[in-house]
Amino acid sequence: MSICDKSAIVGIANTEFSKNSGRSELQLAAEAVRDALKDAGLSPADVDGMTTFTLDNTDEIELARAVGIGDLTFYSRVPHGGGAATGLVHQAVMAVASGMAECVVCYRALNGRSGHRYSSGVSGPLLTADAIHWGWYTPYGLMTPASWVAMYSQRYMHLTTDCQDAMFEIAQAQRDYAVRNPAAFFYEQPFSREDYDQAKKIVSPLKLLDCCQESDGGSAVIITTAERARDLRHTPVAIKGVGQAAAANMESMTSFYRPEIAAIPSMDIAAREAYQQSGLSAADIDAAVIYDAFTPIVLWQLESWGFCEPYTAPQFVLDGAFRPDGRLPTNTHGGQLSEAYIHGVNGVVEAAKLVRGDSVNQPAKTVDHVLVTSGVGVPTGGALLGKL
Numbered sequence: 001m002s003i004c005d006k007s008a009i010v011g012i013a014n015t016e017f018s019k020n021s022g023r024s025e026l027q028l029a030a031e032a033v034r035d036a037l038k039d040a041g042l043s044p045a046d047v048d049g050m051t052t053f054t055l056d057n058t059d060e061i062e063l064a065r066a067v068g069i070g071d072l073t074f075y076s077r078v079p080h081g082g083g084a085a086t087g088l089v090h091q092a093v094m095a096v097a098s099g100m101a102e103c104v105v106c107y108r109a110l111n112g113r114s115g116h117r118y119s120s121g122v123s124g125p126l127l128t129a130d131a132i133h134w135g136w137y138t139p140y141g142l143m144t145p146a147s148w149v150a151m152y153s154q155r156y157m158h159l160t161t162d163c164q165d166a167m168f169e170i171a172q173a174q175r176d177y178a179v180r181n182p183a184a185f186f187y188e189q190p191f192s193r194e195d196y197d198q199a200k201k202i203v204s205p206l207k208l209l210d211c212c213q214e215s216d217g218g219s220a221v222i223i224t225t226a227e228r229a230r231d232l233r234h235t236p237v238a239i240k241g242v243g244q245a246a247a248a249n250m251e252s253m254t255s256f257y258r259p260e261i262a263a264i265p266s267m268d269i270a271a272r273e274a275y276q277q278s279g280l281s282a283a284d285i286d287a288a289v290i291y292d293a294f295t296p297i298v299l300w301q302l303e304s305w306g307f308c309e310p311y312t313a314p315q316f317v318l319d320g321a322f323r324p325d326g327r328l329p330t331n332t333h334g335g336q337l338s339e340a341y342i343h344g345v346n347g348v349v350e351a352a353k354l355v356r357g358d359s360v361n362q363p364a365k366t367v368d369h370v371l372v373t374s375g376v377g378v379p380t381g382g383a384l385l386g387k388l
Helices: 023-039 062-067 085-097 129-134 147-158 163-179 194-196 267-279 295-304 314-316 344-358
Strands: 007-014 049-053 072-076 104-110 201-202 216-225 238-244 287-289 369-373 381-385
Touching: 007 023, 007 085, 007 147, 007 201, 023 062, 023 104, 023 216, 023 314, 049 062, 049 085, 062 085, 062 238, 072 085, 085 104, 085 216, 085 238, 085 344, 147 201, 163 267, 163 287, 163 295, 163 314, 216 344, 238 267, 238 344, 267 295, 267 381, 295 314, 344 369, 344 381
Parallel strands: 049 072, 049 104, 287 369
Antiparallel strands: 007 216, 007 238, 104 216, 238 381, 369 381
């Protein structure tokens, strides 16, 4: 059964983004869901499904009671941190397309700066399956997401040219979008190449401006049937295809024993699945929201989704592809680097805005199809959105 055009995003919302929200994660989630339902022109009583991250601290039933949602016939959680961003869409689409639910709320809320800080890595009394394999790396200082991604990045830089320049271009292009986005944490705060070069070193080759923020905030997306979507407030944003994958011999963030670590086979598989479902190809994609926990991972994803050949993404970016008049305007909200880090769900919100035509940085060209991806280094995925 094809899922193409069987469901659509009809409501989207973000809370404000900050470093200290001053309220609980439950309240952030409730505000985002309330506003997304209002955006759709739906009421809490219309919702019969919910999906979120395994890492989210807000239980579905507590959020449902807080917002006024009634009976639920579907609920699920997606693991692997940022790899779950489009996994929420994946779960909601399957529920709607199969008839298990008619209206599904996808949400993520976190106090990622004032509460648990996601940059802290694996320090602390962890005893999990992931901690077993991390135990081989932590004695050598590989304890944080930045350190793990740095390993892949060094290998990728060895195989490419101009990678550091491309990393700067990604960071600055996204900051330039954020400068024009009043909702972004770095609104009206540009930076120069000198600022980038002199920024604090995190772990080579990553500098401070190569790394995403730690943010407080919440995001929510409402997905329902295509039939119902046509009668609601906004232009429906159809889900054309959505892929999810965990490639063989997968480890969480540290799959360092594969034949080649400067590649992301899980994203390759997810891209193939989504393209097959949709009948689209890279040539059909007009804009993108690419998961940007760190600048180098954006480059690898461009290759996975077929925008350029392996190890040529730096030149693709340096040719101005991400800019408003470029081949692939990307992370037009500022991304996780410069808008906020809501584990990529604010990226799903932005992708829907691009299709609807109401992004604050809407490209001048017609945007019919948009790619949005999840985090890499973990089991991951991506979705292709378009007009219904």
